[in-house]
Amino acid sequence: MYITITAQKLGKNYGQSSADFVQYLEKENQGLEQENMEHFFNQYGDEISAEEVVREIDGNTAKLKKKEPKFYSITVSPSKYELGKLENSSEDLKRYTRELMKDYVKCFNREINGRAITVDDIKYFAKIEHQRTFKGTDRQVRENQPYATKILQFKHDIRKIERGEANGNIERFKLKIGKLEREAPHQQNGIRIVQGMKKAGNQRHIHVIVSRKDASNSVSLSPGSKYKSSEVEMHGKKVGRGFDRDQFFERAEKTFDKTFEYKRNFAETYKARKDFVKNPNLYFAALMKLPTNEKAIAFKLMHKTGIPIIPNIPTSQAQLALRIFKRLRQGVDVAIKSSSIGI
Template sequence: MYVTISPQKSGGHFATSSADYVNYLEKENQQLPDQEKELFFDAESDSISPETVTAEIDQNTAKLKTSEARFYSITINPSARELGKLTSKEQLKDYTRELMKTYAQCFNREIDGRGVQANDIKYYAKLETQRHFKGTDWQVKENQPFANQIIQLKSQQQRINRGEEQGSIQQLQQQISKLEEQAPHKVNGVRITQGMLKPGDQSHVHIIVSRKDASNRYSLSPGSKYKASEVMMNGKLVKRGFDRDRFFTAAEKIFDQKFQYQRNFVESYASRKLFNQKPKAYFQQLSRLSAPQKKLAFQLLRQSGLKVPAIPANKVQLAVKTFNRLRKGLKVAIKSSSIGY
């Protein structure tokens, strides 16, 4: 499960309106008839218009400074393996609602003398079913040397067409066709390039959550660097902070319990933290997994683009050279939605 929380910016500044972001989330609806469009949802409704979302978020910004985020974006990106446990989009929506209840509980704040509750959070979520390959995706990167050669050959064809140089356009086309065939990553026989739609189930959820609580009185920032602390504000002792560890852990715990999902070690938030803090301990724990779990772990790592050497599943002896190679590659691969946050 790959979950992110980020303040929305326009260029180098915080966005003063949610309109641009809401419009961006309408991209899948642009070519659909009204009856097929996916509307926004919240804790109570499945049929919220984009205009309502923009108005509600933009009006809920009392006393916020221009240097403060008006709203945050949360994305929920289940892996292909996790999506395989779902049978309908309604299940992903229900999961989102459950997770947002925990989101409220992760604030170390009080509202009217009590802890933050789910109905204090003003949020709107949008389920999407498409994703596009980015320039940072490992498939695009590994195809790039072939793409560069193809671009050069096509430029040469254009120069020949303009009479700027001599050559055979047909021979160049044969070279281009050969490179297209040699490119390692394809979808339905077509070389993967940046912007191409990803195949399979790509369901994920975007959430727009207001910086202010539903009453428009209290600021609730999940971007706070404080997990739990107290500070004097206007002569009052005020609690502050947001427990990201608790939230990210809950994201997988709720999913696992709700859908009876058996999470592998390399898919867990705890393993990602272990890798970042103690990489040697990460690989030691990886080596101690049972044979079936170890086999699945390396399969998931390979699917993320990590070049994992052929290591026997029953006994892993990670030499220093192999360890360093895996560690370098895993820094990128662990960001994949299939194995981490």
């Protein structure tokens, strides 16, 4: 499960309206007949139009400053293993989203009129997407990049020869390009993986756009708050503040597992991923204590997500720690970007 929470982009990308972002989320509907389109939905409604989403989000921004985010984007990308547990992918993901947003509100340390926040207090709209493309930060694209650079140079050389600016054998350059295309380490259906290429297989994921203000347009609810969970005194009263992201990510996993009876491996858990970044020694110590079959699955999952692992598992935990730390110092930042959940 890969989950991110992102504030509305201000400046060049997105302005004061949600229209550009909503239009971006409509990209898969282009050219489709009405009955084949994926529509926006929320806690109680389906087939909500893009126009209504823009109108509701843009009209719910009372007292927000010009440079404050008007909405947040939550992206939920289940792994192929998690998607494999779904019987009716789109409908199941809608059902999960509605449960997930209940978890979302429970992670705010806030009250409205003296009561705990409920899902009825937020204004959100969600959409299921079926495709994903490779990004420049993906491991496959990064590791193919040296080949891409050489191919680009050879194509540049060919153009120079065609313009009469240089001498050379064009066919020889084409053969070199073909060889590099085949030798690139990451291929999809026999084609070198490049940035922007559509990913094969089941790529369904969820986009949620949630208003910064509550449904009454009077209370600010920011999941981007720097305060995890605390209290502050305002006008002589103690007021709760903050959003607990750790709790949200953990709840998201538990809700998925309970809803679809999914048996989550240690390597797929948010806690494990966080320990991998914050305390690698604890992560690998816990990994080595797993039963043999679970450990084998965990190492397989780690390999799939790009986390640096060793080819042969040493018998001594001291040896393991020493060899792993050498790899971690070089690869931890890149590896976690390819892992299963945003931190």
